[in-house]
Amino acid sequence: MENFHLPPTSLTPEVSLNPAQGLLSMRGESYPEHVLTFYAPILEKIKHVLDAGKLNLLKVDMHITYYNSASAKAFHRIFHLLNHAAENGCAVQLFWHFDEEDDMARDLGKDIREDFPAIQVVGVEMAAAV
């Protein structure tokens, strides 16, 4: 299956999906005007890879330094897909990076752990960027 890559912009994160290596990463900021338009194809790609059922392990790296509330909803949908895959035999490790002063991102990490119990969530606290 082919790799998928979107470069970062000032409003959207860099997104990489490498099915052969079982890697998904999202880094940067997320506040496009039309959040669903941005995330719909990404959700589609992730779903496609997970539905193929060939992955035993998916490692997800997320470090979103700022996200708006609409993006939080899109992440929630991604976590739904990941949780479903994890319940069906693909181990999912989510490395949730957040800046030390970012209370909302810290809390969201805790919520993910509670709401999506099949995903193994690893919180990674980062020193604040200047």
Place this chain on the structure above:
Amino acid sequence: MQLARFNQFVAHAAASGVVFYHSGHLDEGTIASIGALLRRRLHEEGANGAQSRKVFTTFMEMAQNILHYAAVNGFEDGPTGKFGALCVTRTGQGFEVMCGNYLSCDQVPRVRQRLESVQAMEPHKVREAYRRQLSSDAEDKDSKGAGLGLLTMAASSRAPLEFVFDPDPPLEDGKTFLFLKTVI
């Protein structure tokens, strides 16, 4: 404008602690530009990391709300699009973030009800409601998540959301201006 009036305007803004003010048409490009400028201004003002993040978060939710929900601008001959005013001021302890935009009178009851319900919440209730809304909105493909935006603002604010409609009640079949304020 007479230069003397501009002088007064500048002095008044400085006396009111205005750090940033934008009034005009908003779109995705404008928001990205003013966001970058706002971050720089907050840095210059010596905002700490947590404050700066909360101001930015609130400001962006307000901007997105204007983009998605404001009534089209109230000037008969003005450009089409979403007109909004956004303001950040310095206070002794921190910052205040304010916005203003047009609403049509039929939007007012629903917006007022949402604002009043968020205003009345204790901080831990805000967080509970945020989690609930996040789960339910994620199921609903059409929602643009206004509820979530207001809850995000409330979660960042040290004081309950403050709001005013002007005029209130709105003129029948007309527009009103909604002003909203949070304290960081």
